[in-house]
Amino acid sequence: MEDRPRNLREMLAEAKDTSELMVDLAYAALYFGDPDMADEVGALEERMSHLVQDMRAVCILAVRHPRDADGMSSVLQVISAIERIANDAVDIARIVTHRVGIPTELVADLSAAEEVSHRVRVSDGSLLAHRRLADHEMPAKMGMRVMAVRREREWITDVGGDTVLVPDDVLFLRGSPDGIDELRSLAGSPDRMPPEVPDGPVATDLDRAVDVLVEMKDLSEVA
Numbered sequence: 001m002e003d004r005p006r007n008l009r010e011m012l013a014e015a016k017d018t019s020e021l022m023v024d025l026a027y028a029a030l031y032f033g034d035p036d037m038a039d040e041v042g043a044l045e046e047r048m049s050h051l052v053q054d055m056r057a058v059c060i061l062a063v064r065h066p067r068d069a070d071g072m073s074s075v076l077q078v079i080s081a082i083e084r085i086a087n088d089a090v091d092i093a094r095i096v097t098h099r100v101g102i103p104t105e106l107v108a109d110l111s112a113a114e115e116v117s118h119r120v121r122v123s124d125g126s127l128l129a130h131r132r133l134a135d136h137e138m139p140a141k142m143g144m145r146v147m148a149v150r151r152e153r154e155w156i157t158d159v160g161g162d163t164v165l166v167p168d169d170v171l172f173l174r175g176s177p178d179g180i181d182e183l184r185s186l187a188g189s190p191d192r193m194p195p196e197v198p199d200g201p202v203a204t205d206l207d208r209a210v211d212v213l214v215e216m217k218d219l220s221e222v223a
Contacts, residue, residue: 008058008075015051015082017157018044021148022089024117024174029096032192037119040150040172041093047155048086055079116177118144123188124167134161136186142179148172 022044029037056079059072094100122128128136139145149156149163150170156163165171173183184192 008055008062011051011055011058012075012078012082014157015048015055015079017148018048018051019082019085019089021157021172022048022086023092024147025119025172026089026092028117028119029093031116033096034119035096038093038096040119040170041089042097043150044155045086045090048083052079052083115174116180117147117172117174118180118183120171120173120184120187120189122165122167122169122171126167126188127186128165128171128188129167131165132161133159133163133165138173138179138183139175142182143176144173144179144183145175146171146173 022041025037025041025044028034029041056076059076059079063069063072133146146159146163147157149159149165149172151166152168171187181191184190
């Protein structure tokens with residue numbers, strides 16, 4: 001991508017934001033069983049690959065003396081860690097794209113996480129179209145905040161209140177699941193029903209697995 005930042009600090013920040021978004025989308029794809037969300041993770045993987053390649057190239061070019069090598073080796077280690085996080089997100093998304101499937105009880109209980117991620121497309125004529133994000137006060141009114149916007153093949157990650165949305169923008173958000181219905185209404189998108197929990201008791205081992213998975217999801221966001 002020609003508009004990728006060339007400054008290493010900016011690229012590291014973008015890679016961090018991108019890997020975080022990939023993890024969020026992968027969990028959301030799993031929760032909603034949404035192949036489109038899973039495909040977005042794959043698209044972000046391509047973006048991440050370019051970033052990782054550029055960052056490694058910058059690190060190599062920056063080493064002009066042996067004493068610089070130690071510092072850059074640490075940076076390269078961080079880059080590799082970010083790349084692994086992104087790859088793990090892709091692995092989660094493949095559960096959806098490859099239709100592997102996991103127990104319905106576990107999927108439904110992912111909603112017990114403190115925050116969920118969501119993806120919504122802005123429809124022409126909707127209340128979001130041609131409006132600034134600040135006009136809707138999403139964090140205060142819906143408990144949802146926009147993490148990124150995809151406009152055709154362009155990704156906007158430095159989203160702010162002055163960002164003006166246009167029809168067919170795809171928003172990637174994180175926040176309270178209670179705000180999803182209102183968000184989709186503003187965007188002119190159809191309602192989305194959460195997974196149904198089947199009747200009957202859930203196995204104790206599965207309960208423990210759900211608790212661990214939700215805790216891991218929350219901890220990965222904190223980290």
